[in-house]
Amino acid sequence: MEERSRTTTIFILLLVSLHIQKTHNAEIDIITDSLFLTEEDTLVSPAGVFELGFFRPGGSDENRYLGIWYKKISVQTVVWVANRNFSLTLPSSRYLLKIADPGVLVLMNNITNDVVWSTNTTSSANTIAHLDDTGNLVVTDKKMIVWQSFDYPTDTLLPGMKFGKDFLTGKEWYLSSWKSSQDPSPGEFTWSVDARSYPQNLLKDGSAIKFRGGPWNGLRFSGASGLHKNTIFTYNVVINETEVIFTYDLYNTSRVSRLVLTPSGVVERLVWVEDEKKWQMILELPKDLCDSYNICGGYGSCSSVTLSRCVCLDGTRLLPRNPKGWETSDWSGGCVRRRSLDCENGSDVFIKYSNVKLPDTHTSWFNRSKNLKECEEMCLKNCSCMAYANMDIRGEGSGCLLWFNDLIDIRVYFDGNGGQDVFVRMASSELGNYL
Template sequence: MEGVSICLFLMLFIFIFLNKINAAELDIISDSQFLTEADTLVSETRIFELGFFRPDNTENRYLGIWYKQDTSRTVVWVANRNHPLPGVSPLVFKIVDPGILGIFNNNTMIWSSNATMTSPNATAKLLDTGNLVLIDQQRKMTWQSFDYPTDTLLYHMKLGKDYSRGIEWGLSSWKSGQDPAPGEFTLRTDLDGYPDDKLKQGALVKFRGDPWRNLLVTGSSKFDKNLTLIYSAVITEKEKSFKFYVENTSLISRLTLTSSGELQNWVWVEDSKNWKLSLEYPIDMCDTYNVCGAYGTCQVDWMQQTCTCLDKQKFVPRNQKNWSGGCVRRTLLDCKNGSDGFIKYSNLKLPDTQGTWLNMSMNLEECKAKCLQNCTCMAFALPDDTLGGKGCVLWFNDLLDMRQ
């Protein structure tokens, strides 16, 4: 009996040892330490986790990042979304010379980080922001997953473009709940003029966000009594970018573009251990892009959408029954004789900024003078009142997509 007990003990010990090898939680990937299908890479305070996963009802395998405490495994980033891996052949995620991350299927690389800067002896870590980074020996970042978003925007991720590196940040929906390949909906920054973000279905604009602003919003919500949201915009020759984050880092939130074309903000509720929808765009009919046409404004009263002309004395609807034609002038604009001037509008969503002229050093009076010099200038505005009265946007085309 004693010999049998020793044998059982040794077998149990070997089983536990092998199971530990085959299901490890790593904190780093290096030249000598790689990730297999059973392993995961975990951020320092265990907020995020990276590993291989299979979407529901499919055998395709992907490498992705999700929230570790979320047992439903809500994926926020996918590496090989264009290269699903069917079958049962073993997968490995590792670093290869000269410092590139790669997914290997039977020793064949099917996805790589494609880093422009490479370095031997590089290491990869998953940060508590959800950013997978590749770092060289001098602790310099050579690649990051935040530069290649999929369908989800996390805190400190950016929308826009880095002109110096030629990298553009935007979201693209999953094709379906079971297929993370890029779907038909995208959220990207319109960089032709003062930047704003447009949600498109193919080439068709479905929804336009407000023009960018630096903004600090302090208040309370049902998720956090002391909520401070921080919106940060950068507009320079080298970069145009926009990001958001919260002052209270314990509040976990994500912005996701769904496969059906909704932009949803979800907040993690720790007490119930699940996600709650806090906001969804489009909100109402007035969020439909350019629903009232040129020089038309949209307003929702008692759940009913109404369109009106921006200035009822100067404009008239092109078609009372179909507002897609917008509004037209009653009389031609008299710019040269100076009989026409400007009217100030408040609490109005700025018109579509595509094709606008931008100068971030002008003040409002200089902006007005600049607009008066050109009879094709339709409007001017200070885009961001947090910039100390600086910044000028001029519109030269029809004014589109306004709402109260």
């Protein structure tokens, strides 16, 4: 009887051992309060598009992170990292991703119970976590979303992810670069929406603006003209009193494309080419010297086809503020009007400039209901108003965008596939030179 009991015990232990072995090196589809993700497991989306697990960036031997990557792509491409600021340096098999009381998703050391990262949420005992085929890690409580990784982008913007700001909650969605290919902690560069006035996209190096993508004009961003024949994705834009949201969707959902902010501060649009097993870059910003923020100063215009990159927006109505500086490629002083404005007497006029990257909208004002004629009348009556343009250039154009103070960060496109019309305030006496 004792021998039979010992045999039964050994058999039960063997079954338990097999069960434990089966739970490791496994692909799981949900995380609960009783089903954990270990360092040997991965959480896989329903159709196997994305995978969440532990990885070593750039082949690092020491640092490990919890992240999401494309499962079916041969080159591991991480699109989101949970513990960006806290790498896992202790030996493997010590960390778990689990639902802990009170319904919070935590990454923790299983030996010391120290929490490395968490969703910092509170929910019930019904909380589960799963990974969508969009690449979104979602925590739900009775099917209600209580937290999602799409609300906390790292360096990558995927189809369906929000980019912008919620004015009611103050929540912002923006990209921040990795420090290096081996260090996913936040680097120096950010790609975000400046929503202080009419929204525009800004690439910053710390607090300094490196590149301005320009405002949305109904067809494209005024300062990003590289995809004028875009057949890959379509933008979805919401601009109202409560939020500014940009998202994009792929025309062909079988294609794989992403937007990433690199550690060197370049915004890249990439497409996966399966036949060549590589990411193909189809757009990079900034792409040339004229994309450098405010390189030509006030009323200066950057041109990629002239020997001197900077010229005055109009070489006869506007002149360099510092002519000698411009001769040595110091364009920082910008341009000044040859003749002073005479707004008080109501004699100023507006000159049309075409194919222009709209000036920095930081000191702008906008109204969706006004037409272009009404826009001109409003600007003419305000002596601080220096220019106006349509907000939306589709069809006959609509909306009113007004600029106050100097016009900066302008460039002119010569291929006819970028920019739009802008009307700049000038002294009426300038018209005589062109009649």
